[in-house]
Amino acid sequence: MLYDVAIVGGGVIGCAIARALSRFRLRVVLLEKECEVGFGTSKSNSGIIHAGHHAAGGTLKGELEWAGNRMWDALHEELDFGFARNGELMLAMAGDQLPVLEHYRRQGIERGVTGLEIWDRERIHREEPAISADVVAALHAATAGVVNPYEVCFSLIESARRNGVALLVDSPVRGIARDGDGTFALQTPGGAVPARFVVNAAGLYSDEVARMVGAGGFSIHPRKGEEYLLDKRLKGLVRNVIFPCPTPQSKGILVIPTYDGTLMVGPTATFVDDKNDRTTSAKGAEEVFAAVRRLVPGISERDCIAEFAGLRAVADGEDFIIGPTAVRGFVNCAGIQSPGLTSAPAIAERIVAILKDEGLAMEPNPEYEPRLRKRVRFAALPMEEQARLAEEDSRFGRIGCRCEQVSEREILDAIHAGARTLDGIKFRTRAGMGRCQGGFCTWRSMQMLSAELGIPMTAITKRGGASWIVCDREEGDAA
Amino acid sequence: MITPEVRQLAPRYDVVVSGAGPAGMAAAVGARERGAERILLIDREREAGGILWQCIHHGFGLHHFGEELTGPEYAERCLRQVTDGGIDVLTDTYVYDISPDRTLTLMSGSHGMRQVRAGAVVLAMGARERTRGAIRIPGERPAGVLTAGLAQKFVNMMGLLPGRRVVILGSGDIGLIMARRLTLEGVEVLGVFEIMPYANGLNRNIVQCLHDFDIPLSLSTTVVDIRGRERVEGVTVAPVDQALRPDMSRAHDIACDTVLLSIGLIPENELSRRIDLRLDPVTSGPVVNSTMETSIGGVFACGNVVHIHDLVDFVSQESLLAGRAAGDYVTGRRPPADNIRLLPGDNVAYCVPHTLSTDREHVVYMRVRKPMEKCTIRFGDVFSVKVRYVFPAEMVNITMKPKFLENFHGDSLRVDVVQR
Structure with a gap:
């Protein structure tokens, strides 16, 4: 089938674009190299919806951060992923950092960001008693929030698919050919996928994909960030996302109360050469814990339950690269690093407008349904509601993951919604994400996957x- | 299923036991011995018995049953006592919440959400294994890094192997047992690496599981890197100095597809935290008196949820005591209050129970901080015992007879382990 649009890359950007295009009567395909969407950079994102005042004026980042920020409530209302506007505090730890707070406050106000307020020490400790006694002042930004970035990807693609978008996973694009009539043919291990328009949302690999059609001229430099997840026992230690005063290179190392209440600390920011280097390091752990202890002294390595690293797709010049190219019909959406997640809904709309300018006719899709059915987050429900559900379906009463209190029914629902792997279950339901890190529930999730998928x-x-979990006794049967 | 299903849940029980592993089973039996009538034993698995079912090796029961048994045999013995005692066993049920007035909220596959009130509660939730995140092993995050207990479940309960070339980090008992088990299954076990200068498992397991199978044990050595994008492809191990810092100049690579972690157990005290039980920062378990009662009256705790044991027999003995005390509590028999506090001193990590009374005999369980040969365990200046050696991996238990304390009039007793 000839597609109108092929999107290369199923991170949060590709998924947001796919879903935005599903409003129109178009044949759209999304090609993802991993076995599920969101399994690259998006999965290890910090999950912060930035307040709108961080990125500098005169940049695409600055423009789209605030535009994107305002779109999240509506998106959340339609798609029901974990999202809360819990606010942000940028801390000044010494008097000479006060002008930094003032700079960001002004930058935000000029852009129209609401709810920016300088707090004195007393106010800070009233609202956030765990913050260091050394704090001098802070800039509070009420518009900041947190999401579960992987859930955003899953919800966006589920919505897009319900509205007609095709998803091809395990489909890395190895090359792009062009016919005489301008049609692109994207080469994948499963065959060629023809499309009239291509959106390059290939993240870390967007420079390589652009070069396939001669629309390159930029490089992507992976900048690694290590993050450390802490035991849920610390839930509520801080409510706002806690920032130090940023430096030109980085927003710094943060304390992030995730949507589900687990605290996460990080990320580091180090350029690496290898686009596959997701290693964590002893040095990274030291750096992170030393940095956050200065902000919130009650945090310790002893509370760490898991660690991971992700790679930001940083383009030369640090700004986003979004726009048409010399190759008509080929649109770049590259260099999407922080505040990329925040900007994602606005970036998707920008791409829709660019495709229109490039000559793609857009008729509204009369059957477009923006809403997904609300999913059950059993652990977060009030007890009466849990009791009612368990009465209705005994599989709600069976707890599959004890640490995060995930019911077997939710794990089944995740499999029916497309989870094909243990990580697919974990990032949809949190089963295996808690303090035992799957020690108790891995085999149970595996049994359910095995039964449901046959x-x-x-x-x-x-x-x-090749990320197999177990093998047979007989040699040679392993993956 | 061995135990019959509970058809009807009563709104009130004399004693409710949370966790039906060896600790919970013994506690329920103990409560019955002392006349508690309605006893409910709860477990989240589909069968009572806890982790014993996957411990198919022998070496259990010598102290408690007077003969050597496998884990499943030991579980069956305990379960028979439970069913003979007419104790209600509610499996497939998760204790969701507990309040200080001893109301438990249960979530059950067969009964839905229910609340029961208990005259006394025994907490016997056991422990979980420490994971990679707890020690932050650097490197990539491939499949194939798992705890030894999960591997044991795969091999012994499901007939599956966790991999073909295995490196074991940590010399805890489960790791040692799995080194032998996997070798018998034809898996190559390349070595056990322990960051401390001494092994963390029982000496008999070092001999029977490693030496007898020529599996090398490297002390003062740790894994400093894990490689593999999708599945484990190899690790780097390096010796450590006295401050446990790795010496990278002497590091070397090992090709393997699996890393088993046997780096310790953590008592599962999430329920205890719901009611703010006082916890001991060293054991990570509740502070208990000589009847295994916690800081909240009528709430008892026993087994690995209190402190990590190396032998199930001692879990059973300690838990029988806790169950009997819970039975006494609901039948209105209160023992005299404890009047002596035990204070861990030189080379003593902790003592359980935390307090004693002078009127009766007690067993004191303790662990040392570092190995020591030819030493004396001193309880203040009232009592001492000579031992040939002590190891952190081997729990010490001392029987304290009332006569030792006859002439003692203080309110605390310091416990030291000192060189002779």
């Missing part, structure tokens, strides 16, 4: 490819 235990993977 595959042997040995075919189950952590996240696709």
